Amino acid sequence: MGEVADGVERAIRDHIASGEWQPGKRLPPERSLAQDLGAGRTTVRQVLGKLVADGTLRVTHGSGYYVADDYERLVEDRKLESWKIHGERTLYDNKWVRLGLAEVEPPDMEPFEHHVVHLQRVSIAAVIDDKNRVLMLWRYRFVPRRWGWELPGGIVDQGEDPKQTALREVEEETGWRPNSLDHVVTYEPMVGMVDSPHEIFVGRGATRVGDPTDVEESGQVAWIPLTDVHRLLKKGDLMGSGTLVALLHVLAFGQ
Template identity: 45%
Template sequence: MADSSLWITHGSRRMYESPWVNVDLDDVEVPGGPRFEHHVLRFPRASVGTVVVDNDRVLLLWRHRFAIDRWGWEIPAGWSDEGEDPVEAASREVLEETGYRVSAVELLTTYAPMAGISSQIYRVFVATGATLVGEPEAGEADRVEWVPLAEVPKLMTSGQVPDGPSVTALGFYLATR
């Protein structure tokens, strides 16, 4: 028996494809409602982000995002490579973006950041045992800093953390730890 509360997808057309993102036009029907075309962003790789903590501090990157033309604080984040374990991807992204190697990584939460328009699934981890082993890769951040956790809510409410996945990760961490 079909669930009458589910949207029905009658088909999908790929409008744009790249290694970063695909844009599809799906032919959908709302339960008891109209049938129409709906844009869907589909990401070919899983996303990971990591809240790196050391006692009462969190490791953040200060970077500019050209799409919104804003500077802001972010957690280390990126994609899992094909076949890569998400924990390994999270550790790799921390190292690439900050120059720190972490010794312990655990899942904090998994969520869909834009569930109404995107298939993206985002895994957020907490990492500890950070040891500086080198420099961040070029272009990853203007600077990398340990920020007191007590300052994070102020940074978030003042708009200094404009990145949605970073807001979610830091807020979830502060609410649950």
């Protein structure tokens, strides 16, 4: 790309190597880099593209360029190969669960069959009030044969927006209507064998609209102080991965 571009690249790499620009740091805007390094914006953009391609930087559209973390560079350096999926046949199927047997082939291995459990998409909501208490349910679950605290949530109906599911489930199960909910994360609770996307929502404030209407799913409704979450966690009184993920997200990042 020429001597000027080489100089821009050396300067950026020197900033990173010296520790001045730590992993995760956002780089100055292209215009500022061009002025500081005595290069045109087109040249700077080309160099940035090269550094993204080799894993030194990462780019977030609408935000800018960032110094890549060590683990990001590790992944970029190791060009990993995905498993091949040759097909899947259904062993059992109803409206709640589908059990499949997939034929998969990891890199450099012989194909083999692997069971896959397909469950429904679910939405779970952590609603926080102005006293920093979270809306929860004390429920009995027959599978583990125990009582515990859970956040309200349920299955996303066909064609339904997961946020609407979360709003609906909170009201049906607790009698409280959230003022608002924001999506914070989607995750898989048992990614090696189970397909069941969990949508986590967090919101502030709710209005009491009546008694719970979902009798089967409702339990003892209570506002639990967030300061009690750690104690309940240690006691083993928090049930379900969705409850744990949502509450730990709130404690780590707030709302």
